[in-house]
Structure formats: C-alpha cells, structure tokens
Amino acid sequence: MIIGTAGHVDHGKTALVKALTGVDTDRLAEEKRRGITIDLGYAYAGDLGFIDVPGHERFVHTMLAGASGIDTALLVVALPEGIRPQTREHLQILSLLGIEHGVVALTKADLATDRVADVTVQMNELLSATPLAGAPMIPVAAPTGQGIEALRAALLASVPAARGSGGHPRLAVDRAFTLSGAGLIVTGTLVSGRIAVEDRLVLSPSGLELRVRGLHAQNQPADHAVAGQRVALNITGPRLSRDMVTRGDWVLHPAIHAPTDKIDARITLLPDFRLGPDSVRGPDSFRRMAPGAHALRQDAEVHLHLGAAHVMARVSLLDTDRLEPGGDALVRLTLRQRIGALARDRIVLRDTGATRTIGGGMLLDPFPPRRGRRTPPRLAQLAALEAADPIAALTGLLSVPPGWTDAAAFLRARNVGADEQLDFGSFVRAGGLFLLANTFDRVRDSIVAVLGAHHRAAQELPGLQAERLRMALPDRPPVAGFRGILDRLLDQGVIAQDGPWLRLPAHRISLSPQDERIWAAVMPLIAGERFRPPRVRDLAQALKLPEAAMRMTLKRLQRMGKVTEVAPDHFFLRETMAEMAAIAAATADADGLLTAAALRDRLDNGRKVAIQILEFFDRIGVTRRSGDVRRMKPDWPRLFGGGG
The missing domain is CATH 2.40.30.10 (Translation factors)
Incomplete structure (x- = not known):
C-alpha cells in the first residue's frame, strides 16, 4: 500500500513519517536549513510505502506529483492551529484524484490536548462532503510516540482493494x-x-x-x-x-506509447472556484478570465496535472458555454506539449497563476477527433466513454453514430493488454474497426443496395471499384475499415470481385453480338504479345475495321473489366495487368525499390512502354513514386482481387 501525506506546512507530516518508519524524508540541504519539505520524500515500513509531500502553498505542484500514485491518504492537521488553507486545498486535491481511503492524524497532541474535541468536530464537518467522510482521526505526538501504534493500525485497516495487474505496464x-x-x-x-x-x-x-x-x-x-x-x-x-x-x-x-496534446474529459469546478489576479490576458494567444470571475468560460487557460506531469492547457467547453462553481462539464483540453495520457486518468486543474486549485476530473478520450467536438453524436460518444467497464464503454460507444471506432486506439486508450480475458466476442472486428453486429448488417445492406442500384442503371458495367462504392454509402467507414468489411462480405459470398470491380454475385454482363465477334478476333492479338500488345490503329487495320469502332469496342470491354487502357489507345488484358504487377513486385530490390529499366528488362517491352505501365501503377495505387524509383505498396494484390 502506498500512503501519501497531505496537509498544511509545518503541521508535522515529515516528523510523523519518521515516527512510523524511522526514516527522515527531508533529504535536501535546503529542507534541513529551512525546516520544511520542498521535494517529495520516500520511506518504507514493511509493506507500507510513504510519499511525503510539501505542505507549503508554493509547492502544491510537487504535492500533486506525489499524490497521484497513492492508495491511502494520511491527512495531517496540527491541533494547535487546526484547519488551514493547505489542509483544505490538499483535501480538495485528494477528492479530485479519487482517493477514497485515508486516516486523519491530529498532530502535536502533546501541545494541545484540549483541542482534540473541537478539531475533530471541524474535521468531520470538512470531510463530510468528500470521499474521506468518516475517516478515523488519531491524536498523535511524534516526539513522544503518543498514538503512533494506533495510527499504524488505522493505516493498515484502511488498505484498499489490491490494484489489478492487468494491462500493459x-x-x-x-x-x-x-x-x-x-x-x-x-x-x-x-x-x-x-x-x-x-x-x-x-x-x-x-x-x-x-x-x-x-x-x-x-x-x-x-x-x-x-x-x-x-x-x-x-x-x-x-x-x-x-x-x-x-x-x-x-x-x-x-x-x-502514444503521446497526445488534446484530451477530452469531464471536469468539475470546485464550489469555491475563482480565478486569481494572474488569470488576465497574458503574452500568449489564449483568452483568459478576468480577476474575480465566478464561472469558467471558453478558452480559459489552466495548469493541468496528470500523474506527475504538469503542463499548460486551454479549456474548451463542449456541452455548455459557461461552467459555474460546483458544476461539471465535458471539455476539450488543448495542451502546450504532448504528454502520456490514457482513459480514466485523473486530472487536476489549477488557475493560470498556479495559486489555487480550481477543479479536476477524469480523462475520457486521449485521442479525440479533430472535428465535430461539440456535435450531438460526439457528446453521446463521450457520455458512453464515462463507463468504467471497457465492454460497457465500447457497447455504448458503438451504439451512437457513426457506429464504429478504431479498435487499436480504443484498446490502447483503455490499456487492454493482449493477455487480458475480456469478452469482445459480441463485437465485429473488421479492417481495424470495432462494430456492433447490427451496424455491420446495416453497412452490408447499404453495400448491397448501392451495388444493386448501380447494376440496374448500368447493366453493361462490371460493377464499382471500392472507393466509389464507399463514397456512395450513406455512412462512409474509414478506408482501411471499409476494406476489412469488404473482405468479410467477400468471404461470406455476399459480394463478388472481378479484378478491381465489386459486384453482386448474380450480376452478369454480356456483349452485343458484334462486340462478341470483335472480342473473339482481337483477344488473341492482344494476348499474343501480352507485354507489348498492338495499339488500337494496328488492331483496326488487322481486322479491317474503322479505328473509331475498334476504340469504342475496347472502351466497352474495359468497362466490363476484360482489358485495361494503360495509356491512350494502348490496351492490355486484365490478366496481364495482374501478371505484370506480380513481376514488378518480384523485380524490386532488397529495399523494395523498382526502376523502369529493371521492369523493362524483365518484360522485354521497351523503356517507353515500361514507363507507361509504371505510371499507370502509380495512378491506381500499385506503386508509389519517389524520384526515378518506385516502391510497391504492400496491399497491391487487392487491386487485382487477391489478398494482401
């Protein structure tokens, strides 16, 4: 169990830790000279580990760095002085961090025995509206040892449930x-x-x-x-x-590891919220609140504490334009620098001058979308992400538009390890997306409807290419996710693929009798020199047809997916295109790079034709050009109906 001290400066936190552990946590020379804690101190006694934090108001940021990792709070109040400003602020911070277990040590009991009853009443009242309500209060005197064993017993009795060891470290x-x-x-x-x-x-x-x-x-x-x-x-x-x-x-x-500079969270303002005199406009471009303001408005600048990190942030209210003291709201926090953050991390906010704590809350999404932050669907997503259970959060998230989410980002944000036994079996996973089964069915039905309408309107065409199909859907899944959805539908036989064209399995196209005769005559000519096929004028001359008629027939054959026009009037068989793509992949060097000269030599078809083929591959996404070389894209087989 990790125990963190809290309380006003000079109320005896360090002396108390020494009495419990025998360790003086003030290790710095300046701490010895000034007699106050400046930095975090650490001590151990058996299974108990203590983090001793500074109590001075100037070092609240250091206190926050230590308090973020504790299980139990040791709230220290000196009987002679009673409740002081940092008693209140440290208690507020413990509440904002979700610390629910704690013990109150009423120190310096040897100097103010008559104050025990009064301070106990005051502390009970102060704690009544916090997670530490009802915490045991033990009068102690570190120099004499009074109450130390009782305090130790109370701390051991406050042990919270053990943290689960699931997730990534x-x-x-x-x-x-x-x-x-x-x-x-x-x-x-x-x-x-x-x-x-x-x-x-x-x-x-x-x-x-x-x-x-x-x-x-x-x-x-x-x-x-x-x-x-x-x-x-x-x-x-x-x-x-x-x-x-x-x-x-x-x-x-x-x-x-996915640092972020934007996070969505739900925050609560403290009931006594107010911004200090340093909260007026500064040299930066952030708008800030006027002194004495009693509500948090758009674009206020704050100090954000998460874990031991401390950065400046701008607050954008998402579901309101003004947040009153004691109220809560969904917010987008834009950070000055990237930090490590995951869902359900606790955050604490302090005013621009770092003079007082103003609120805090819980992080909901460490990787939020850039657009649509205040739209009803986005607010509904954030409401769903408030669920503590990952399965419940994912179910809620997928129940609101758009109906899918990036699977890797969700698992990362929730720190779900590969070995965790969570039941994701009720969700469909396609192309890196999580979807509910009914959402997948809706997308499937939309795909079938769009293809059916296309077939009825253009029966002579082979179908739609993937991107045109995606853009025609009422809801447009991300490109990678859509490819995964298509793969599942192809495996299920719901749709079929001919080269780059997707169609319904029952869709068939046919040529006119004249085109059938021309195709029967021209196909052997194109296949005979498959890597250097004749051009349109040569084919027309060979078959004694008008050049325009030959060109129109080949255009219709291309729409049917039988040939591909790589360059003007230069048509290749569809099967040859797939073969040349495979040859290009095999010709690339050990670094995956391909040159026109290397492809020319493998195809034996001349530099000009090799360049035309590569430029066509660039256009359709088989290769990516960089200067005079190309690199094969890893998913090139998909363009020809294969895997990859």
Missing part, C-alpha cells in the same frame, strides 16, 4: 538520478501491469527505448514489480541519459 516517473556503478535510476508508482528485469520498454513522451537492468519494489531488490508498488528501475538505452528524463514522464510498454 505503466510507471509514472517522479524522480530520476544516477548512482555510481549502477547508472540511471527512475522511481515512481507502477499504476498498471507488471515490470520485470530485462523488459524492453519506452520512455514516454520522448519515445526513447530502454531496457530494465534491475529493479527494487517497495525498497527491496526484486525480479519483478506489480501495479500498486513503489518501484525503482535501473534502466539503460542507446540514447538514454539523465538529462532525457523528467518528472512527469512515463516508463511503459510500447503498445501504449
């Missing part, structure tokens, strides 16, 4: 330093998953790769650590150094 870095003979050390609370020696992880948001050389869990050497433990990692990496690590970074699995 994610450690919030709150300290980094180097040790002689060991190298770089980072410490923090492991908020999810497990980390083991030799794991290969990522420092986020920088993206630097690292390896775990060794670790301590709860201040003891170990070969692994699990969620909920204080962990020290000895890490190394090819570009890693002490200067590259800052408080607020994350050490995590590469699968959830």
Whole structure:
C-alpha cells in the first residue's frame, strides 16, 4: 500500500513519517536549513510505502506529483492551529484524484490536548462532503510516540482493494538520478501491469527505448514489480541519459506509447472556484478570465496535472458555454506539449497563476477527433466513454453514430493488454474497426443496395471499384475499415470481385453480338504479345475495321473489366495487368525499390512502354513514386482481387 501525506506546512507530516518508519524524508540541504519539505520524500515500513509531500502553498505542484500514485491518504492537521488553507486545498486535491481511503492524524497532541474535541468536530464537518467522510482521526505526538501504534493500525485497516495487474505496464516517473556503478535510476508508482528485469520498454513522451537492468519494489531488490508498488528501475538505452528524463514522464510498454496534446474529459469546478489576479490576458494567444470571475468560460487557460506531469492547457467547453462553481462539464483540453495520457486518468486543474486549485476530473478520450467536438453524436460518444467497464464503454460507444471506432486506439486508450480475458466476442472486428453486429448488417445492406442500384442503371458495367462504392454509402467507414468489411462480405459470398470491380454475385454482363465477334478476333492479338500488345490503329487495320469502332469496342470491354487502357489507345488484358504487377513486385530490390529499366528488362517491352505501365501503377495505387524509383505498396494484390 502506498500512503501519501497531505496537509498544511509545518503541521508535522515529515516528523510523523519518521515516527512510523524511522526514516527522515527531508533529504535536501535546503529542507534541513529551512525546516520544511520542498521535494517529495520516500520511506518504507514493511509493506507500507510513504510519499511525503510539501505542505507549503508554493509547492502544491510537487504535492500533486506525489499524490497521484497513492492508495491511502494520511491527512495531517496540527491541533494547535487546526484547519488551514493547505489542509483544505490538499483535501480538495485528494477528492479530485479519487482517493477514497485515508486516516486523519491530529498532530502535536502533546501541545494541545484540549483541542482534540473541537478539531475533530471541524474535521468531520470538512470531510463530510468528500470521499474521506468518516475517516478515523488519531491524536498523535511524534516526539513522544503518543498514538503512533494506533495510527499504524488505522493505516493498515484502511488498505484498499489490491490494484489489478492487468494491462500493459505503466510507471509514472517522479524522480530520476544516477548512482555510481549502477547508472540511471527512475522511481515512481507502477499504476498498471507488471515490470520485470530485462523488459524492453519506452520512455514516454520522448519515445526513447530502454531496457530494465534491475529493479527494487517497495525498497527491496526484486525480479519483478506489480501495479500498486513503489518501484525503482535501473534502466539503460542507446540514447538514454539523465538529462532525457523528467518528472512527469512515463516508463511503459510500447503498445501504449502514444503521446497526445488534446484530451477530452469531464471536469468539475470546485464550489469555491475563482480565478486569481494572474488569470488576465497574458503574452500568449489564449483568452483568459478576468480577476474575480465566478464561472469558467471558453478558452480559459489552466495548469493541468496528470500523474506527475504538469503542463499548460486551454479549456474548451463542449456541452455548455459557461461552467459555474460546483458544476461539471465535458471539455476539450488543448495542451502546450504532448504528454502520456490514457482513459480514466485523473486530472487536476489549477488557475493560470498556479495559486489555487480550481477543479479536476477524469480523462475520457486521449485521442479525440479533430472535428465535430461539440456535435450531438460526439457528446453521446463521450457520455458512453464515462463507463468504467471497457465492454460497457465500447457497447455504448458503438451504439451512437457513426457506429464504429478504431479498435487499436480504443484498446490502447483503455490499456487492454493482449493477455487480458475480456469478452469482445459480441463485437465485429473488421479492417481495424470495432462494430456492433447490427451496424455491420446495416453497412452490408447499404453495400448491397448501392451495388444493386448501380447494376440496374448500368447493366453493361462490371460493377464499382471500392472507393466509389464507399463514397456512395450513406455512412462512409474509414478506408482501411471499409476494406476489412469488404473482405468479410467477400468471404461470406455476399459480394463478388472481378479484378478491381465489386459486384453482386448474380450480376452478369454480356456483349452485343458484334462486340462478341470483335472480342473473339482481337483477344488473341492482344494476348499474343501480352507485354507489348498492338495499339488500337494496328488492331483496326488487322481486322479491317474503322479505328473509331475498334476504340469504342475496347472502351466497352474495359468497362466490363476484360482489358485495361494503360495509356491512350494502348490496351492490355486484365490478366496481364495482374501478371505484370506480380513481376514488378518480384523485380524490386532488397529495399523494395523498382526502376523502369529493371521492369523493362524483365518484360522485354521497351523503356517507353515500361514507363507507361509504371505510371499507370502509380495512378491506381500499385506503386508509389519517389524520384526515378518506385516502391510497391504492400496491399497491391487487392487491386487485382487477391489478398494482401
């Protein structure tokens, strides 16, 4: 269990931790000189780990960095002074962070025994509207040891449910330093998953790769650590150094490394919300609130705290234009810099001058869409994402427009590990999308309807290419997702594919008797020199037909999918196009690069024709040109009805 102290400056937090653990957490020379805690301190006693935080108002940002990873709060109130400003603010922060377990230590009991009853009443009243309502209150005196064992027992009795170790590992870095003979050390609370020696992880948001050389869990050497433990990692990496690590970074699995500078959240303003004098317009372009304002308006600038990270952010209200004290709202937070963030992370907001805490809440979507942030469908999506259970959240999300979501982004945002036994069987997964079964059926029916209408209007045509079909749908799935939907429908026999054309299985096209005769005569001529077929004028001369008539017949044959016009009046058989694409892929070098000269030599058809073929491949998406070379796209077989 990780216990975090909280309370006003000089109320005895550090002395209390020392009485409980024997460790003086004030390690800095300035802390010794001034007699106050300035930075985070750490101590351990058996299974209990303590994070001692500063109580001075100037160091609330440091307190936030330590409080974000705790299980239980040790709220400290000195009996001689009673409730003070940072008592209130620290309690507000604990509430905003969702800390539901805690014990109140009434310190300096040896100096003010007669104050116990009054301060207890005051504290009960203060706690009554918070998650810590009913927390035990223990009078203590650190110098004499009075109440210390009772406090220890109360802390042990407040143990919350163990954190689950599912999901990918994610450690919030709150300290980094180097040790002689060991190298770089980072410490923090492991908020999810497990980390083991030799794991290969990522420092986020920088993206630097690292390896775990060794670790301590709860201040003891170990070969692994699990969620909920204080962990020290000895890490190394090819570009890693002490200067590259800052408080607020994350050490995590590469699968959830996705820094963001925009997050959607639900926030609540504190009932006594007000902005300080530093909240007027500054040198930047953000609009800010006037001094003494009693509501949060659009584009207010705030300090945002998430985990141990601290960044500036602009607040855009999504479901209201004005947020009153004590109220809550959906918001888009635009950050000055990218941070690591996942769904259901707790955030705390402070005013622009960092003089007071104004509110906080829960992150709903760390990867929000750029457009449509205030539309009814988007607000309905965010309401669905408020569900704590991933399956419930996904069901709700897919029940509102557009009816699908990016599967990888959802699993990443929720930190769902590959080994977690969550039942996603009721959802359809196609082309990287999650859909409900009825949504998939709706898209299927739309595809069938569009193809049917096209066949009735143009029976002589073979069908529609994938992108034209997608654009004709009432709802347009993303390109990659649509391809996955088509693959499922092809496997089910709902639709069929002829080369690049999609059609209904029953659709058949036929040539006129005259075109049938011309096709029967011209097909052997094109096939005879398949990589260098005759041009239209040559075919017309060979069959003693008008050139215009030959051209029109070949155009109709192209619409039917039998031939392809690579360049003006230069038609190839459809099968030959697929063959040449396969040859191009096989001709590419070890780096996947293809030149016109290499393809010319393989096809033996001249440089001009080889360039025409490659330019056609560029247009239809078989290749991507870069200067004088091409690179084959990995999904090129799809354009010819194959896999890939």
